[in-house]
Amino acid sequence: MPNRYEVRLAAVGGQGLITAGALLAKGVIEKKGMYATQSPTYTSQVRGGPTKVDILMDKEEILFPQATAIDLYFATAQKSFDLYYHHIKSDAVIIVDSDLVTKLPPGMPQKLYGIPLTKETVAHVGNIVTVSVVALGIVAKVSKLLSKEELQNIVVSSFPKSAEELNLKAIDLGYSLIS
Amino acid sequence: MSSKEIYSGNELVVKGAIAAGCRFFAGYPITPSSEVAEGMAKTLPKHGGVFVQMEDEIASIGAIIGASLSGKKVLTATSGPGFSLKQENLGAAMMAEVPLVILNVMRGGPSTGLPTRPAQSDVMQARWGTHGDHPVIVLTPAFPKEIFLSTVEAFNLSERFMTPVILLLDEVIAHAHEPLAVPEPTEYEVVNRKYPEKLDSLEIYKREMGEPPIRPDFFMGLPIHIDSLEHSDYGTPTTHPEVVELHQRRRLAKVEKYKDEIIKVKTYEEEDAEILIFAYGSMARASLDAVRELRKMGIKAGLFQPLTLWPFPEKALEKAAQGKKKILVVEMNWGQMIYEVERVLKDRNIEGLLRMNGYAITPVEIINRVKELTHA
Numbered sequence: 001m002p003n004r005y006e007v008r009l010a011a012v013g014g015q016g017l018i019t020a021g022a023l024l025a026k027g028v029i030e031k032k033g034m035y036a037t038q039s040p041t042y043t044s045q046v047r048g049g050p051t052k053v054d055i056l057m058d059k060e061e062i063l064f065p066q067a068t069a070i071d072l073y074f075a076t077a078q079k080s081f082d083l084y085y086h087h088i089k090s091d092a093v094i095i096v097d098s099d100l101v102t103k104l105p106p107g108m109p110q111k112l113y114g115i116p117l118t119k120e121t122v123a124h125v126g127n128i129v130t131v132s133v134v135a136l137g138i139v140a141k142v143s144k145l146l147s148k149e150e151l152q153n154i155v156v157s158s159f160p161k162s163a164e165e166l167n168l169k170a171i172d173l174g175y176s177l178i179s
Numbered sequence: 180m181s182s183k184e185i186y187s188g189n190e191l192v193v194k195g196a197i198a199a200g201c202r203f204f205a206g207y208p209i210t211p212s213s214e215v216a217e218g219m220a221k222t223l224p225k226h227g228g229v230f231v232q233m234e235d236e237i238a239s240i241g242a243i244i245g246a247s248l249s250g251k252k253v254l255t256a257t258s259g260p261g262f263s264l265k266q267e268n269l270g271a272a273m274m275a276e277v278p279l280v281i282l283n284v285m286r287g288g289p290s291t292g293l294p295t296r297p298a299q300s301d302v303m304q305a306r307w308g309t310h311g312d313h314p315v316i317v318l319t320p321a322f323p324k325e326i327f328l329s330t331v332e333a334f335n336l337s338e339r340f341m342t343p344v345i346l347l348l349d350e351v352i353a354h355a356h357e358p359l360a361v362p363e364p365t366e367y368e369v370v371n372r373k374y375p376e377k378l379d380s381l382e383i384y385k386r387e388m389g390e391p392p393i394r395p396d397f398f399m400g401l402p403i404h405i406d407s408l409e410h411s412d413y414g415t416p417t418t419h420p421e422v423v424e425l426h427q428r429r430r431l432a433k434v435e436k437y438k439d440e441i442i443k444v445k446t447y448e449e450e451d452a453e454i455l456i457f458a459y460g461s462m463a464r465a466s467l468d469a470v471r472e473l474r475k476m477g478i479k480a481g482l483f484q485p486l487t488l489w490p491f492p493e494k495a496l497e498k499a500a501q502g503k504k505k506i507l508v509v510e511m512n513w514g515q516m517i518y519e520v521e522r523v524l525k526d527r528n529i530e531g532l533l534r535m536n537g538y539a540i541t542p543v544e545i546i547n548r549v550k551e552l553t554h555a
Contacts, residue, residue, distance in 0.1 A: 038185075068541045
């Protein structure tokens with residue numbers, strides 16, 4: 001577990017990534033006993049506007065609650081990727097929905113994973129609203145911030161029982177989409 | 180001690196308001212303050228309170244003035260554009276001496292400006308936004324616990340001095356979700372307005388210099404007169420110069436006389452500092468982060484953080500700045516509080532790190548500026 005780890009999830013309003021960010025922060029606080037904050041950013045456009053959420057995790061108290069050296073950048077829309085591609089470390093991991101983020105900056109130094117996230121979610125979970133939970137599975141696996149069991153526990157305990165089966169399927173898919 | 184939960188700054192304003200006894204909210208949603216309206220709508224009915232979404236920001240402050248005169252502790256929440264609209268009624272509440280709390284979560288301006296990006300550009304408007312000479316109390320908390328306690332304090336000061344209190348947050352701290360064990364009631368005091376012992380006098384404004392009115396609320400049985408026009412001891416309009424001056428001075432003196440009790444500041448590492456940073460709200464947090472890092476590099480930096488921005492903490496700043504080679508003001512505007520710092524610390528070497536593009540100044544940028552200034 002690193003001393004500090006910063007994650008940014010960039011999406012469009014309505015995809016559920018801000019909720020996913022809140023769950024990640026909650027998970028790290030409850031399961032790892034670390035200090036964590038999450039700061040969402042959105043425009044006045046409710047659905048379809050670019051949104052992001054920064055999740056900071058630290059072994060010590062976080063004084064300034066905004067991301068300044070991001071370790072993992074996850075984007076599910078081109079306009080959001082472009083707008084929030086800053087404060088990313090040169091050795092960070094970048095993950096994008098490869099159908100929705102197609103234009104990448106030339107000479108981008110970071111390690112890139114392109115995953116057809118939305119397509120895979122529809123095909124294997126069957127419900128597009130779980131795309132943020134699939135994304136959480138991917139983030140947890142890459143970052144090693146939470147074990148699969150810990151993530152399952154946080155997700156299941158945060159949503160109604162009726163969503164449990166779908167969410168567990170979504171986590172499984174997230175874990176299978178990245179090695 | 181209750182266990183830690185995750186709250187945004189806006190959610191902590193709701194918690195603090197309820198803890199202070201707020202039972203009426205009227206507002207018109209606007210980012211980045213909307214979560215306060217949402218939270219009050221959910222919470223107030225459970226405490227026997229009333230939430231009203233009004234048709235606009237002007238009506239919202241009008242409604243809370245009425246509810247306050249009827250005995251409730253009241254809150255409205257807004258951002259820059261709404262704060263501009265509220266200025267006329269804010270003056271009315273100062274004139275009639277009506278306790279209320281206005282939260283302004285600052286975003287980039289002017290006008291509708293930058294939804295929803297952070298700024299700290301309403302700090303002078305909070306002081307001088309409404310016309311005429313008027314007393315002002317403005318609180319600027321930064322950390323989660325401070326946001327909760329300053330909200331309680333805002334209600335306490337408004338009830339004690341019978342005057343509006345402005346709570347200023349910025350988007351960064353309003354939207355950051357952080358773990359906090361909400362303070363227990365034993366950790367803070369709740370102040371309620373005073374009432375006359377007998378309902379027999381209509382001279383509700385007949386008070387010593389610097390003392391707030393002691394009067395019944397509406398519907399208690401006494402036909403009191405409340406007016407936004409300058410008024411006599413009876414609250415009835417007057418232009419008599421001696422009466423006008425007496426009450427103008429009495430209202431201003433409410434804050435002036437008790438400013439040592441009102442003003443709260445925090446200082447970090449300031450004793451042996453060579454460079455002192457002046458910062459409030461989220462910029463105090465970025466600056467404290469920078470100070471901690473600079474100390475590790477052997478650079479003697481310190482922080483002065485006003486929790487009360489108005490009345491301006493002159494004495495405390497003078498004391499903290501003694502012997503410092505340089506002062507750095509860090510604020511998300513194009514230089515507003517730096518004027519006050521310059522006024523108080525006339526001959527000192529004062530620099531600014533300022534920004535107004537909708538992005539917060541980061542700890543690294545503060546570190547770099549301090550290094551430049553100290554030639555480290």
